[in-house]
Amino acid sequence: MAKQRSGCSFLYQLLFAGQVIQILGITVGINYGQIANNLPSPNRVASLLHSLSVNRVKLYDADQNVLSAFINTDIEFVIGIGNENVSTMTDPAKALGWLQQHVLPYLPYTKITCITVGNEIFKGNDTVLMANLLPAMQSVYQGLVSLGLDKQVNVTSSHSLDMLGNSYPPSAGSFRQDLAVYIQPILNFHSMTKSPFLINAYPYFAYKANPGTVSLDYALFEPNEGVTDPVTNLNYDNMLYAQIDAVYSAVRALGHSDIEVRISETGWPSRGDSDEVGATPENAAKYNGNLLQRTAMKQGTPMNPTVPVDIYVFALFNEDLKPGPTSERNYGLFYPDGTPVYNIGLNGYLPPMLSSSFKMMPALSIFGIATAISILT
Ligand SMILES: *[C@@H]1O[C@H](CO)[C@@H](O)[C@H](O)[C@H]1NC(C)=O
Ligand SMILES: *[C@@H]1O[C@H](CO)[C@@H](O)[C@H](O)[C@H]1NC(C)=O
Ligand SMILES: *[C@@H]1O[C@H](CO)[C@@H](O)[C@H](O)[C@H]1NC(C)=O
Numbered sequence: 001m002a003k004q005r006s007g008c009s010f011l012y013q014l015l016f017a018g019q020v021i022q023i024l025g026i027t028v029g030i031n032y033g034q035i036a037n038n039l040p041s042p043n044r045v046a047s048l049l050h051s052l053s054v055n056r057v058k059l060y061d062a063d064q065n066v067l068s069a070f071i072n073t074d075i076e077f078v079i080g081i082g083n084e085n086v087s088t089m090t091d092p093a094k095a096l097g098w099l100q101q102h103v104l105p106y107l108p109y110t111k112i113t114c115i116t117v118g119n120e121i122f123k124g125n126d127t128v129l130m131a132n133l134l135p136a137m138q139s140v141y142q143g144l145v146s147l148g149l150d151k152q153v154n155v156t157s158s159h160s161l162d163m164l165g166n167s168y169p170p171s172a173g174s175f176r177q178d179l180a181v182y183i184q185p186i187l188n189f190h191s192m193t194k195s196p197f198l199i200n201a202y203p204y205f206a207y208k209a210n211p212g213t214v215s216l217d218y219a220l221f222e223p224n225e226g227v228t229d230p231v232t233n234l235n236y237d238n239m240l241y242a243q244i245d246a247v248y249s250a251v252r253a254l255g256h257s258d259i260e261v262r263i264s265e266t267g268w269p270s271r272g273d274s275d276e277v278g279a280t281p282e283n284a285a286k287y288n289g290n291l292l293q294r295t296a297m298k299q300g301t302p303m304n305p306t307v308p309v310d311i312y313v314f315a316l317f318n319e320d321l322k323p324g325p326t327s328e329r330n331y332g333l334f335y336p337d338g339t340p341v342y343n344i345g346l347n348g349y350l351p352p353m354l355s356s357s358f359k360m361m362p363a364l365s366i367f368g369i370a371t372a373i374s375i376l377t
Pocket of ligand 1: 084085088
């Protein structure tokens, strides 16, 4: 334990020395949401992410302006098919057409490695959509097979943690009884196609719902006693790992120990309404700063200590047009002008807006930025 702690503080210093982060690269991926009217152009965002050494990005769609701005950048992309298009994709010809239009033209220059079909479909109550999810995933997969791309692009979906009926203790995690009929065959699909099961997990929601009983330090990866699972005797020092292991248990309870669980979204808001307890810049900095440190250490969860957790942080920018409570518009690591919302050592460089003649030459602007950085460092 003492040994682990000194390891922690060593990495902490490394991470907070901005330059080292640029050499090591950031081991978490970042969700690049665009529900906003004030975001920088994708070419400028490509420069920002390059300056941060981010190498994995997740989109909620297959925006061609974004995918073409990231040509030859070495960044791996997860792209998405929105819930509104999932039912259409049950038609194999439509799925193939979508791949031919949104994936094929960008490979191999933009590295698309995963397609999410739908987001949090089991959170709603549209049972037709729920029933269409697997056939849509199968059509997209068959399309990839016919294009010879199934080995380099995974097909999956992102799920809400709400789909668990029980999440405590982690060893007793299980899916909601009424959803098993949909989830069982989806798990069989993941097993057959060797693709990961993705979950959006927010310890913030658990804390906000019960600030009197849930330990803030436990939710924020700060030093605390932790929680011991009475069945396995494993100690959890943070809530996110307990949530991940609850999902592993739920997957196992449906007969699968061969599927990897990954985190497609997690994060902490830096602002909220008066009833959104805990949404502060200090807490967001602790959550995301500690998360970066944990992933840099390649930690696994107590149940799978040798499998490093695989995480996409939500989100790159504050998104001003997201509906709902104030917290929804304040999950970003950065303001739209490229300045960090709080300091966790992520000081990227967002180039100024270029004149229109320059905008037509993204390769030149990226080259220019790379030069600027090498002069600065
Ligand atoms: C996806 O849904 C949107 C909104 O209904 C629609 O405009 C678009 O054409 C659909 N895309 C495909 C590929 O079906
Ligand atoms: C569930 O369906 C009802 C009626 O169809 C609707 O009013 C409600 O908003 C839905 N709830 C969710 C979470 O989608
Ligand atoms: C697809 O998912 C599997 C299982 O999680 C993983 O091992 C593999 O690296 C993924 N493939 C790509 C191209 O990302």
